[in-house]
Amino acid sequence: MSDTFNNLINATETLDEEEIINNLKIILTQGTNIEISSTDVIKTLLQINRNEILKLSTEIIAEWAKTAYNRKNLTNESIINCLMSLLDNNDVDIVFNSIRALGNICYENEEACNLVDKIGINNILMILKNDDKRNDQSLTTKVSGLLLNLISLHDGLSRTVLKNEIVPVLEKLMIKYFETFEDNQMLLTFLLTILSNLLDYFDEQNVIFSEKLCQLVVDIFKKSTNPEISVICLEIFHGQSEKDEIKALLAKEGVCELLFELIKKYKHQVNDEESRSVLKMACDLIVIILTGDDCMYMLYNNGEGQVYCNMITWLDSDDSDLLSTGILAIGNFARRDIHCIQMVKNGISKKLISLLSQYNSSTGTSDIKIQHALLSTLKNLVIPHQNKEQILQEGLIDVIYPMIKIDQYLVVFKLLGTFRMVIDGQESAALDLISRVDFLERLVYWCYNSDHLGVRGEVPRLLAWLIKNCHSFKPFEKFVFVKDTVRCVVEMIASNHSVMQNEAFYAIKLLFIGCCSSTNNVESSDTLIEKLIEEVINADIGKHLNFVINKYGEKMDQHSVDNLVALLEQILSFKSATKHLKSANISKVIEKMSLNPNIQNASDKFHKITTVLNE
Template sequence: MGSVKIFTIIRGINLSESTVGILDLETQHVQLYRVDRDPCIPCEMMMISPEGPEVVQSGEKNAKRRHLTLYNSLKGGCSKVDMGLFSQGVRNGERKVYGFLLLPRGSRVVLGLPQIKFSCSPESGERKEEEKREGDMETSEKIQKSGVLQVFASLLTPQSSCTAKVANIIAEVARNEFMRNPCVDAGLIPPLVQLLNCKDQEVLLQTGRALGNICYDSHEGRNAVDHAGGAHIVVDHLRSLCSKTDPASEKLLTVFCGMLMNYSNENDTLQSQLINMGVIPTLVKLLGIHCQNAALTEMCLVAFGNLAELESSKEQFAYTNIAEELVKLFKKQIEHDKKEMIFEVLAPLAENDVIKLQLVEAGLVECLLEIVQKTVDSDKEDDIAELKTASDLMVLLLLGDESMQKLFEGGKGSVFQRVLSWIPSNSHQLQLAGALAIANFARNDGNCIHMVDNGIVQKLMDLLDRHVEDGNVTVQHAALSALRNLAIPVVNKAKMLSAGVAEAVLKFLRSEMPPVQFKLLGTLRMLIDAQAEAAEQLGKNVKLVERLVEWCEAKDHAGVMGESNRLLSALIRHSKSKDVIRTIVQSGGIKHLVTMATSEHVIMQNEALVALALIAALELVTAEKDLENAQLVQILHRLLSDDRSAPEIKYNSMVLICALIGSEPLQKEVQSMAFLEVISKLRSHENKTVAQQASLTEQRLAVES
């Protein structure tokens, strides 16, 4: 090979994570290697072609359902390489195969390859692809020059004896990607749509095929069918044919489902149109009646996957028995690919809380647990993929309050007990799913108290211990999330502190991963709430405070920055300790608390002002210079002058002013800024507490002046 670029798998189907790809930048050949084998050997030869149709959308969000384009710097320029269909397009009732994603290291390029095996050499395979494409272009030019498309338009009448044959020819012609727009330009769509009103099943079948193929990856085709009203007629046919189980009707239903799939694929507007036509209940009914017909069932699943991303669709799905039908279908499946198709429908649907509960009641959880049990010890790629999908979906079901509580069953439920067993597992995927599940169960005080009383904290700390050194970041994040939620009830805080949770969490202070930092900070803040001794102990920990001050400047990570400020404030507010204040002053934390007082979040402003008031009351001399340098007095004047400031902000600002005038330099600043004028206006404030504090502050300032 000449110059090459190395790729690694980020999401694979039928490939392991230990598979790499090598792209030859000159020939555009891709060779895949399994690096977990000795010696390193190639597994499948894949090829890509430098030529290809324009791709309208690409990127991670759409990676599963359309063509992807590789944008790569080749020989100083930007080359577009069409990668072929990744999934879910339909022609002639056939769903295209799944592919997988490769990501070049150090690049934002997303590369999608179709699963195409070549028995011939790379050069031969590439030539065949190029030859086919060139042949399609040449054929397209000849057909267009012949004028036959215009002749077809005149033959598409219900009275003509050759109508079905003409529609069949158009369907075959439209398999050529270069012929779809010419079919639209020749005016074939309106007469084809009119044929949808006839009674002849063969005409309907071939017309549906023709329209479906013209719509395949063609915006012009879809728009033309939309303007001609074709979708509405097809939806009506689906309703009327839905209950018919004879082979001819089922074949027609399959074609019509495929046509609607191609019509609306990757087009939110057209998908919404179909939803408003009421296609979802019809498709669900189809799935139930024709569950023995593999082709029609698969087409329904593809259609569901296409529609389920829209929020409006989930509301309609919730009024059907989709959960029951999908679970029933899932239980029958043996093949990995079929299960994968159902999973792709379940995942977006399970984002809806009503459907979550329906899926739980339909028995999906038992199916998922069975998959986990069967695949947990397997090293097969399909099994590993199923394990991840099943455990992820399990966690998703727990995001709904009702579904979560139903599965918790007072902490005695078999599902809850099974999830607990995942935490000590040797599988990182199960450790992650188990910790996330506990975090989701820990969404109300009753559940949290029960879990802490029954030893879940020790299991989570043991899990964290396994991931301190070069551990799995997602597992760290999940375990810390669970501990944070468990620490919210007041009665749990002392128990968790006694169990050593604070010490376990502090081991991750070295982490450079913002998600871990964020959860670490939140967990500590929850633990010390109203726990003076723990707050003082942590507040005197110089390494912790210095790390907090460092993270207070993490402007690229607003969550980490905000939590660091809040924990600094909490250490002071809950400890009320001079030693803690001195540690924070010496570490340079005062300026961050002053900045926090200007936050857009009232709760953070208030926490900062209370902490600053305690500093002024307990260690004003120590903090005096830092408060002056941070321009606290000017900030307080601005907060009191601003009509938008919340009553509690005005109140605590005045309390702080009264404390600050105990410092000579700060008192001079207060006097120089005409605070009396601002505060006198607040005596008539609608909030009585603010008005009373304004009177007291005015008196205090008058005396000091």
């Protein structure tokens, strides 16, 4: 073979075209397993203006470029420039071979892709655009593969092709070859993968992923039995599924139902990381689609929707991803009270509580995901007032209470929200929980030892709701003596959320009223009310009231104004507390309240408060 190659070199030096053709044919016949150390002969061959030589030369280059060693040596600006120029040749075989050569040279070769970008890819794109002028799709398939190689390694080329309006071209080609789907699956795979890779740049380049284009991908997804094509379609859907119009189209076109059937068909073949990743993506897509309100309502269909029924079956799955997806999907369906009420009547909450009892002390990663999903869904189900009593009777508190030992704060956040929702208006449940010292201590621990902002915000709200809903002053005797419980509620006064401010005003007001009304002995020598006053002063209630009145006093709603005034009345009934408020300069900022029209309903009380503060 080396003799033949040397003969080729000699022939090119003398420009003996017949000898060149003869040696090129011998190389192709005997094999192309040659390591190219010098590219001079190739450059010469590509400059010869004879189609037969160009055809044979480009075919050989394509073969030589299959090895990493030759690919590196062929990464030459002059060679790539010649090959790119040949894409304009009238001989289809030369164009085809040139595309093959470029594709093999650029395979996993960023340097070669940079050279293509430098030279420009207009003639590559033109081949795609001129597809309708050809009777054979092989050239379109080959150039699509080349384009895919290029954009996979070069961000700049992805932007360039988008600027050259490649998306309408891809759409036109997919529509055309969809009609002969079975014969053109490789081409469609290339086109879909190009589209998938370009989607990351759509927003940046102001390109729209239209519903028409999405519908086309859906049609391909429905028709295909090719797993590779199905996965690419899935990636496209997943990447665009945050858009409401895309979610709605996917829901309407039955993508969730199809995904369920595909998972059912292939789940037993999920045995490695790659296949597991695809399964998770399919599951995620179902959940994401259901985050759309219209999608959720359509697919629930009064509890008879196929997707809803399918998700219920996954509650019995032994696959953690399918189980968590089923739970999260049910949670998304449970965003309407009417759905929640129907689900609880049909035993869904009981099923979920039973499931949670199997996971309420687990610490494994997959188990934590299931805990999070179960708590999210149960929290939604207990929101309607009609559901609370039944879910409590089904044992929710007993099942979630052991979870207070958990330190996984994403789960803790959902746990706190579930506790808070289920005690709303449920006196006995609230009284039970607020009477448990270990529970109060754990809440305080989470409040001051978590870096999760949601947890730190939920703890004081839960404490405030316990105070409000227990309808008893008796547990206050324990509450104020648990370290930092009062402080936790007091600090919520300075929240930037008006709802939380109001909850803090009301809860602290109730603590004052309750502690003043208590006639029982307490563990310390101080009276209960003195302990409360000590706690609110230590929590610097004056500073927090100064902040909230100064920032929000002029625009507080009626409920907040009324509860703040009532709280100030309680505090100012005690000398030490009054002294504390005066030292916090409440008298200066309180004047802002006079500008709030909602203060008129409590003008007499407000006047007395300002008088005391200014004494």
